[in-house]
Amino acid sequence: MTQPAFAPATDIADAITAAGLQPGRSPAPVRLPDPAILFRRRADRLRRLAPGHPLSAWLEFVALLSEAQHALAAAPLSAPATPEAQWRRDLDSLRDRLRGALPTPAAEALDSLPWTDADALDGLAARLTTGTLLPDDLTAAPFVAGALQVAWTRHAGGLKASDIAAPATAVTCPVCGGAPVAGVIHAGSDVSGLRYLHCGLCHTAWHHVRSACVACGEGNRIGLRTVEGMDGPARAETCDACGSHLKLLLAEKAPDLDPIADDLASFALDVLVGDGGYAPIGRNPFLAQAG
Ligand SMILES: [Zn+2]
Ligand SMILES: [Zn+2]
Incomplete structure (x- = not known):
């Protein structure tokens, strides 16, 4: 080849x-962005791209995550908060949605997040958004990214261009x-x-x-x-x-x-x-x- x-x-x-x-x-x-359709479209696109792709397992995983994001982003919030505060709530909701749906390594990565330590979670989020992730952050980072996207996309979707x-x-x-x-x-x-x-x-x-x-x-x-x-x-x-x-x-x-x-x-x-x-x-x- x-x-x-x-x-x-x-x-x-x-x-x-x-x-x-x-x-x-x-x-x-x-x-x-339109939070009501963005994540669903992404999941659909990923599922079309995945078959036969060298990264197919990863594309399928992000599709699964995108579907969970869609369920959150499309639903109205009962008590709206700033995205900086809201994203950790969205992370909790993502965990509830994904529990039982993930393959074992991904489920373990989700469980490994510092769930009870808001400062540690915010630190991880800061490293993610500044491109300074540490090696230990990598396995759980996609879930943090997923929750941050939901909170910030909901926020952006509510603004006036x-x-x-x-x-x-x-x-x-x-x-x-x-x-x-x-x-x-x-x-x-x-x-x-x-x-x-x-x-x-x-x-x-x-x-x-x-x-x-x-x-x-x-x-x-x-x-x-x-x-x-x-x-x-x-x-x-x-x-x-x-x-x-x-x-x-x-x-x-x-x-x-x-x-x-x-x-x-x-x-x-x-x-x-x-x-x-x-x-x-x-x-x-x-x-x-x-x-
Ligand atoms: Zn240049
Ligand atoms: Zn942005």
Whole structure:
């Protein structure tokens, strides 16, 4: 078997350029998530991606988690709280939902969380959202990520997009401050051809100028790459000015794509650009343990 190799990704350049050049176009700066459908769609997408995939067991596990998240996110709260306080309640509810549904290693990982120590849980959450997880955190981190996503997505879904300011060069989420999972090039709507960065925590999407590197703002040394022979919507945008890379997902190639699911499923591309010396801009809360 030959090693996968880079191939230039030229199929989206024209569409993107055309969209960026339309005079007078002012895209919505922010698109807020719909907590009632987001997690269900993710579970469905993961189940379509899993069969035959090298990470199929992991994709199936995240699908199971997404279904439990859906049950929480779609239900109204009796006593709303800030996401910083609410997420631990959501973690309790996730445990109740998942109990009995998980394979043994995952069930043990769930039980291993410091359930009675709010400070320890908040510490774990802080390390997760800043990309500083410790080796001992890894097995339980997906459940913490799952609860944080529910609390923050519910919060973001209750905001008004017009109240949120997001400059078109923002690198972090204008709602929660989180890192983007990936950029999505949208298709078939009023935002067709435009790039939005998608938060991996609260699932807010914010418009980002397509002509500039998300990390350094440089526009002249950007490349688009894919893995030779790999199907699907994922491309890697690499910047030779700062040495970083960000996943780009093309909705045109997969109208049902989900940034978290499709980023996980295209992990081979991250490995390849990582081997090429590029540092990731994006962060997927379910990737740390996937390998
Ligand atoms: Zn966010
Ligand atoms: Zn750059």
